[in-house]
Amino acid sequence: MSRRDTYHDTVKRALIKDGWTISHDPLRLSYEGATVSTDLGAEKAFADGERIAVEIIAVEVKDFDSDQIMSEFEKALGQYNLYRTLLKLLDPARVIFLAVKKDVFEKFFQRPIIQVATSEDKVRFLVFDEVREEVVQWIK
Numbered sequence: 229m230s231r232r233d234t235y236h237d238t239v240k241r242a243l244i245k246d247g248w249t250i251s252h253d254p255l256r257l258s259y260e261g262a263t264v265s266t267d268l269g270a271e272k273a274f275a276d277g278e279r280i281a282v283e284i285i286a287v288e289v290k291d292f293d294s295d296q297i298m299s300e301f302e303k304a305l306g307q308y309n310l311y312r313t314l315l316k317l318l319d320p321a322r323v324i325f326l327a328v329k330k331d332v333f334e335k336f337f338q339r340p341i342i343q344v345a346t347s348e349d350k351v352r353f354l355v356f357d358e359v360r361e362e363v364v365q366w367i368k
Contacts, residue, residue, distance in 0.1 A: 288308055352368050
């Protein structure tokens with residue numbers, strides 16, 4: 229198993245504070261003899277008119293704390309796309325989110341080249357405050 233990102237438990241606590249139930253830690257995806265894992269699987273019930281619906285998500289947590297942030301981004305984008313593709317095959321109701329710290333989102337993810345790449349790949353974000361351990365924004 230690969231090492232957990234620094235903010236794995238922070239994001240887990242933030243999701244729980246936001247009303248989510250952690251269903252998988254990690255969420256393993258197996259296809260044709262290969263297995264990969266995204267960091268978390270979670271679910272949340274909500275009222276949809278007269279019925280109760282359940283939203284299910286996968287979350288990939290990334291630190292983006294090194295001097296090689298562009299290299300980290302390239303790897304994260306590849307992982308995100310692989311997990312999204314596998315989820316379409318294995319669990320099509322589950323939507324994947326890339327979890328990033330608020331300051332990283334505001335500084336790095338606002339760069340034009342990064343916005344072009346994430347827009348093209350339709351990346352969904354869970355932006356969190358690592359000090360308060362809270363979700364501050366969902367970007368779908």
